[in-house]
Amino acid sequence: MKQDKDNFETKAIRMQTERSSFGEHSAPIYLTSSFVFDDAEHARALFADEVQGNIYTRYSNPNGNEFIEKLCALEGTEDGIATASGMAAMYCSMAALLKSGDHVLASRSVFGSTHQILNNLFPRFNISHTYADIDKPQTWEAMITPATKMIFVETPSNPALDLIDLEWLGALAKKHNLILNVDNCFATPYLQNPAKWGAHLVTHSATKFIDGQGRVIGGAVLGTKELIKEVRFFARHTGPALSPFNAWLLSKSLETLAVRMERHCQNAATLATRLEGHPKVEMVKYPFLTSHPQHTLAKRQMRLGGALVTFELRGGIEGGRKFLNALKMISHTANLGDTRTIATHPASTTHSKLTDAERAAVGISPGLIRISVGLEDIDDIIADVLQAIEK
Numbered sequence: 001m002k003q004d005k006d007n008f009e010t011k012a013i014r015m016q017t018e019r020s021s022f023g024e025h026s027a028p029i030y031l032t033s034s035f036v037f038d039d040a041e042h043a044r045a046l047f048a049d050e051v052q053g054n055i056y057t058r059y060s061n062p063n064g065n066e067f068i069e070k071l072c073a074l075e076g077t078e079d080g081i082a083t084a085s086g087m088a089a090m091y092c093s094m095a096a097l098l099k100s101g102d103h104v105l106a107s108r109s110v111f112g113s114t115h116q117i118l119n120n121l122f123p124r125f126n127i128s129h130t131y132a133d134i135d136k137p138q139t140w141e142a143m144i145t146p147a148t149k150m151i152f153v154e155t156p157s158n159p160a161l162d163l164i165d166l167e168w169l170g171a172l173a174k175k176h177n178l179i180l181n182v183d184n185c186f187a188t189p190y191l192q193n194p195a196k197w198g199a200h201l202v203t204h205s206a207t208k209f210i211d212g213q214g215r216v217i218g219g220a221v222l223g224t225k226e227l228i229k230e231v232r233f234f235a236r237h238t239g240p241a242l243s244p245f246n247a248w249l250l251s252k253s254l255e256t257l258a259v260r261m262e263r264h265c266q267n268a269a270t271l272a273t274r275l276e277g278h279p280k281v282e283m284v285k286y287p288f289l290t291s292h293p294q295h296t297l298a299k300r301q302m303r304l305g306g307a308l309v310t311f312e313l314r315g316g317i318e319g320g321r322k323f324l325n326a327l328k329m330i331s332h333t334a335n336l337g338d339t340r341t342i343a344t345h346p347a348s349t350t351h352s353k354l355t356d357a358e359r360a361a362v363g364i365s366p367g368l369i370r371i372s373v374g375l376e377d378i379d380d381i382i383a384d385v386l387q388a389i390e391k
């Protein structure tokens, strides 16, 4: 898949807010709540959408605009909005476009808070959903009803790292005239561009690899002009705006996304290969390992295998907990996509409220460990994982 490999880095680095009279080389931070009108006619024209320009930072701000213009160029989408968190992006992308009576078809293994929106918030507004299994695509079409308006998926899935074929899904959405919304947070625009396969909306938690340094909460909704117009209206009047400071950090972070992802993926692939065949490791899952059941799809759909590796320790829940307690360098924290390597044990933390059967349905076995492989020296990462497995 051609992903504008030739100029991804250039766009990420060189697209920048117009230089001010101070001649700054690096874009400044526009910490201002509102923007001054030239005259009464300019104010009228801005509010009438007859001219482009910033009015008020809840609507738009040069730092957020720069971040979004870049992200659109990297994802291949027409338009977008920046949001204060990934969840604000997920919520706005759905709430702006759905109404009472509508139905969402979602992959079962979506992010926990996305589950909460679908399970516990949308039913209040009479918006229903069905979860489909990512590993049983043959069952999806039969779950589409006349009320279905949107398909919402994440690929690769968390934490099982199963993939959905985006080309197939794009065709399914087109056939049934549905909005395809892809949370592309795990892959980032560097590894995968869902819009090229027919996604109408591409949503991001920028908190993860886009910031990539564990500093900022942020998000984005990208997509077609037509849909983003609705999402922008919704966001403008409900207020999930990204702060100029966070937008500035995230736009800077995009400048290094390609080099960071290259190293993240190289480290992750090395760790996954090293764990495969270890006597105390039952199973290793990584999209670019030939043992991954969807290895061919991964190679077609993704530029590299990603920064997440999951593996199954013998010894169940206790084995997983012992492993985390034995780690010396690797962090135990509720995040991913950081320069620092992070380990989590989903069965006793993020997914502990599910039943065993529900966990099994999203590919979480009791001893499953998820590693978000960071940018430390790979020998140190491997040494820490191996010594913790031995304990």
Ligand SMILES: *Cc1c(COP(=O)(O)O)cnc(C)c1O
Binding pocket: 085, 086, 087, 088, 090, 111, 113, 154, 158, 183, 185, 186, 205, 206, 207, 208, 217, 218, 219
């Ligand atoms: C973290 C995450 C989110 C939520 O993003 P926040 O920035 O924490 O609000 C949504 N989707 C996925 C896949 C995530 O990993």
